[in-house]
Amino acid sequence: MSEAILLVGGKGTRLRPLTVFTPKPLLRVAGVPFLTHQLARAAKAGVTRIVLATSYLAELFEQEYGDGSGLGLELVYVTEKEPLGTGGAIRNAAEHLTSAPGDPVLVFNGDILSGLDIAALRDGHKASGADVSLHLTRVADPRAFGLVPTGPDGRVLAFLEKPETQEQIITDQINAGCYVFTRSVIDTIPAGREVSVERETFPGLLASGGYLRGVADDSYWLDLGTPAAFVKGSADLVRGLIDSPALPGPVGEALVLSGARVHEQAVLSGGTVVCEGAVVEAGAEVDGSVVLPGAVVARGARVHRSVVGRQASVGAGSAVREAVVGDGAEVGPYNELPAGVRIDCGVSLPAQAVRVSAPVMA
Numbered sequence: 514m515s516e517a518i519l520l521v522g523g524k525g526t527r528l529r530p531l532t533v534f535t536p537k538p539l540l541r542v543a544g545v546p547f548l549t550h551q552l553a554r555a556a557k558a559g560v561t562r563i564v565l566a567t568s569y570l571a572e573l574f575e576q577e578y579g580d581g582s583g584l585g586l587e588l589v590y591v592t593e594k595e596p597l598g599t600g601g602a603i604r605n606a607a608e609h610l611t612s613a614p615g616d617p618v619l620v621f622n623g624d625i626l627s628g629l630d631i632a633a634l635r636d637g638h639k640a641s642g643a644d645v646s647l648h649l650t651r652v653a654d655p656r657a658f659g660l661v662p663t664g665p666d667g668r669v670l671a672f673l674e675k676p677e678t679q680e681q682i683i684t685d686q687i688n689a690g691c692y693v694f695t696r697s698v699i700d701t702i703p704a705g706r707e708v709s710v711e712r713e714t715f716p717g718l719l720a721s722g723g724y725l726r727g728v729a730d731d732s733y734w735l736d737l738g739t740p741a742a743f744v745k746g747s748a749d750l751v752r753g754l755i756d757s758p759a760l761p762g763p764v765g766e767a768l769v770l771s772g773a774r775v776h777e778q779a780v781l782s783g784g785t786v787v788c789e790g791a792v793v794e795a796g797a798e799v800d801g802s803v804v805l806p807g808a809v810v811a812r813g814a815r816v817h818r819s820v821v822g823r824q825a826s827v828g829a830g831s832a833v834r835e836a837v838v839g840d841g842a843e844v845g846p847y848n849e850l851p852a853g854v855r856i857d858c859g860v861s862l863p864a865q866a867v868r869v870s871a872p873v874m875a
């Protein structure tokens with residue numbers, strides 16, 4: 514028996530418009546909802562029961578996973594009427610745990626793809642007697658994360674969420690978004706109000722002499738909070754750079770789900786996934802991208818490190834790079850869009866005049 518809390522209540526603002534109708538953890542990554550990869554990894558590490566702390570688009574989680582038996586897990590759903598923040602969500606979800614005060618409880622952010630040895634983090638926590646163990650990793654630019662300097666023994670010295678000045682950037686070691694709490698420590702988080710575990714709970718525990726243990730490793734790690742990270746995570750899973758028990762096919766340059774139609778003269782590369790009901794027509798080139806269910810990439814279109822939303826289309830001869838085409842949006846034929854554009858759900862871009870590179874002979 515091993516329990517976990519999964520934080521999945523965020524609005525996924527940085528991924529809009531992808532998250533207008535789908536919460537971030539349920540976006541398809543390498544063909545299945547992202548959360549399925551996380552749940553499958555947790556189950557493999559011996560986690561048996563997970564409380565999902567939901568808020569935004571809460572009902573969609575239970576529709577997707579039911580009681581969790583399909584994944585060999587017992588899933589329990591808790592919904593915050595108003596988001597309680599990460600710490601408030603952990604406290605609220607803990608009402609539904611069955612663990613005893615001294616038991617270790619895993620807590621996961623719901624948008625992290627990582628190769629962490631979950632069982633080792635949990636077992637090491639028990640042996641250490643720490644109040645909380647935190648998985649840590651290193652990133653090139655730590656500004657969007659929680660900075661966590663540690664001493665030589667791994668003891669956490671400070672916790673600084675999202676530093677704002679250059680002087681505050683004292684380390685490139687960051688909170689990787691997976692913790693083990695001793696159950697009784699969760700019960701010290703105030704109930705019934707918004708609490709940030711990063712800005713309030715961890716600094717508070719440190720100030721009162723609590724033992725926070727950092728566990729750094731160099732396993733694969735990615736926060737899927739932005740469109741660029743989202744497509745990278747999907748492509749890395751498809752190409753096998755990070756393994757997942759939930760990958761719905763063999764690793765390779767592309768993954769085509771059953772029910773998708775890809776023309777034999779289309780070229781898929783770079784870990785592209787084409788979901789069920791999607792169509793990729795002749796001469797199209799799709800590289801490192803996510804083509805969601807029912808989307809169309811028309812003749813000769815080029816799609817590079819982009820997401821094509823559900824029932825969306827990229828017209829014949831059009832090119833999109835590092836773009837997000839929202840659900841149901843249409844990019845008319847022969848558009849060359851600037852890199853990084855986001856097209857809102859349902860928007861139609863008109864066709865452009867056909868560009869002819871060589872003089873047309875009469």
Ligand code: GDD
Pocket residue numbers: 520521522523524566567568593596597598599602621622623624625657658659660674687688689690711736738
């Ligand atoms: N239930 C619930 N309620 N969940 C929430 C709430 C809430 O009010 N707010 C956020 N969450 C969930 C999100 O759905 C996500 O899974 C997780 O908590 C973290 O929220 P993010 O919005 O993704 O935070 P972040 O990426 O800016 O920063 C966090 O993750 C970094 C690692 O990726 C922090 O924990 C940083 O310290 C950390 O470095």
Ligand code: MG
Pocket residue numbers: 622624736737738
């Ligand atoms: Mg995040």
